[in-house]
Amino acid sequence: MISKMLQRRNFIKALSACGIAGLIPATMPTPALSITRPYQLTAGKSAFNISGSKQADTDMWLYNGSCPGPLLRLRRGEILRAEVTNQLDVPTTVHWHGIRNINDMDGVADLTQAPIEPGESFTYEFPVNHSGTFWYHAHTMSWQQVARGLYGPLIIDDDDDPVTDHDICLMIDDWRLDDKGQIHQSSLGSLHDWSHAGRLGNWLTVNAQSDPAFSVKPGARVRLRLINAANARVLTLRFDGVEAQLVALDGAPCRAETINTIKLAPAQRADVICDLVTEKAFIREISTGTDHPAGHFVATQELGKATAPKNAINTALVPPLPDLRQVRRITVHMQGGAMGNLTEARYDGAVLPLRELAQKHKKLWAFNGQIGDYNNIFAEIDLGSVVSLDVINDTAWPHAMHLHGHHFWVMSDDPTVDLPSGQRDTWLMQPQERASLVFVADNPGLWLFHCHMLEHAAAGMGAVLSID
Numbered sequence: 001m002i003s004k005m006l007q008r009r010n011f012i013k014a015l016s017a018c019g020i021a022g023l024i025p026a027t028m029p030t031p032a033l034s035i036t037r038p039y040q041l042t043a044g045k046s047a048f049n050i051s052g053s054k055q056a057d058t059d060m061w062l063y064n065g066s067c068p069g070p071l072l073r074l075r076r077g078e079i080l081r082a083e084v085t086n087q088l089d090v091p092t093t094v095h096w097h098g099i100r101n102i103n104d105m106d107g108v109a110d111l112t113q114a115p116i117e118p119g120e121s122f123t124y125e126f127p128v129n130h131s132g133t134f135w136y137h138a139h140t141m142s143w144q145q146v147a148r149g150l151y152g153p154l155i156i157d158d159d160d161d162p163v164t165d166h167d168i169c170l171m172i173d174d175w176r177l178d179d180k181g182q183i184h185q186s187s188l189g190s191l192h193d194w195s196h197a198g199r200l201g202n203w204l205t206v207n208a209q210s211d212p213a214f215s216v217k218p219g220a221r222v223r224l225r226l227i228n229a230a231n232a233r234v235l236t237l238r239f240d241g242v243e244a245q246l247v248a249l250d251g252a253p254c255r256a257e258t259i260n261t262i263k264l265a266p267a268q269r270a271d272v273i274c275d276l277v278t279e280k281a282f283i284r285e286i287s288t289g290t291d292h293p294a295g296h297f298v299a300t301q302e303l304g305k306a307t308a309p310k311n312a313i314n315t316a317l318v319p320p321l322p323d324l325r326q327v328r329r330i331t332v333h334m335q336g337g338a339m340g341n342l343t344e345a346r347y348d349g350a351v352l353p354l355r356e357l358a359q360k361h362k363k364l365w366a367f368n369g370q371i372g373d374y375n376n377i378f379a380e381i382d383l384g385s386v387v388s389l390d391v392i393n394d395t396a397w398p399h400a401m402h403l404h405g406h407h408f409w410v411m412s413d414d415p416t417v418d419l420p421s422g423q424r425d426t427w428l429m430q431p432q433e434r435a436s437l438v439f440v441a442d443n444p445g446l447w448l449f450h451c452h453m454l455e456h457a458a459a460g461m462g463a464v465l466s467i468d
């Protein structure tokens with residue numbers, strides 16, 4: 001693979017040398033004839049069993065009646081077309097989380113498009129020019145729509161993907177169910193959740209099941225694609241019975257690293273190559289101090305022999321940090337929430353005390369003294385510039401900070417923070433952490449930067465960056 005890559009690079013170099021390069025953008029290895037993959041997604045109300053076969057079905061909001069929504073799987077360079085029909089009785093939109101998308105197709109209601117009204121449809125169409133593990137989810141009142149089940153996995157395959165015997169996507173969620181196994185209604189939108197850690201659940205599922213079993217070839221090499229679809233729960237997953245190597249975070253390659261556990265904040269993903277070393281292997285969620293089974297593998301002779309070679313993973317694809325000499329620094333001072341130091345903030349043109357913001361407007365979080373709203377441009381950025389979002393988490397809570405339309409490098413002044421070797425699209429900030437999220441602003445449009453603890457986002461923890 002490496003030699004193939006090099007050959008391709010040399011080929012492009014050779015082309016530039018003879019002046020043909022102008023015709024072929026070197027950074028766009030998209031095949032000339034892009035294949036369009038059409039999908040239909042219908043957002044609607046349906047009953048689905050997520051709490052075990054002995055329990056009643058849960059009334060949910062789902063895409064195509066399925067939990068998670070249908071797997072959308074394409075190859076890099078193809079075009080995703082999704083006709084989304086809204087059969088809910090509220091407006092909705094779909095965001096393609098982690099895709100460095102065309103701004104119009106980003107799915108942020110009232111920012112990049114008008115919401116899709118009940119009974120209406122909207123067709124998203126965009127190329128997918130980078131490979132990895134992504135997901136799609138509702139981006140209209142997402143604190144409610146995602147909590148009810150409106151999300152699904154999106155996988156982009158690549159010629160450079162490591163060879164494995166199995167490729168398994170695990171979409172993990174933490175639901176808050178009542179004692180009848182229904183989505184807990186009276187706490188949806190609770191001010192307490194919005195001002196504290198967000199909506200934490202009481203029922204863990206993996207692909208809508210508890211502890212699903214996966215039959216695999218004995219000794220197989222398995223690519224796990226882990227996606228945290230929870231509103232607010234930071235998951236910690238532990239692997240037993242496998243040799244696990246982390247190869248990508250948030251759909252971006254990282255230097256391969258042997259791991260036993262991985263922490264995943266809401267919206268984050270991790271791709272882990274697991275070599276089975278025992279008959280049975282387990283994944284457990286351990287963040288609360290109690291082990292919760294989160295899937296297991298059963299070596300199954302009938303599936304035949306594992307054939308994927310156990311060779312080292314090619315990590316030549318990790319892009320280097322850009323030149324920081326001309327960096328545009330943007331300070332993001334995060335404040336608010338319970339036990340915080342925010343006393344007042346600007347909202348809708350006026351400076352209001354926090355008590356009034358909370359009680360009248362349900363707004364609790366601010367960046368640089370401003371409550372997030374889509375009518376307020378937080379920063380204007382020149383297209384092509386190198387930007388550092390210098391973020392200070394001056395609150396008592398962790399926050400999963402997500403940037404739309406771009407991936408960023410993470411630099412932190414906290415030596416205890418384990419920095420990713422590649423890029424990410426969502427970074428979990430600990431209380432009082434300062435981090436610089438560095439990105440090349442090469443994608444024009446209006447892009448959100450917000451907390452993916454969805455209650456925090458709804459309560460003002462977000463900003464619009466304008467790039468042009």
Ligand code: C2O
Pocket residue numbers: 095097137139267402404448450452
């Ligand atoms: Cu996955 Cu703005 O979100």
Ligand code: CU
Pocket residue numbers: 398399400451452453456457461
């Ligand atoms: Cu947050």
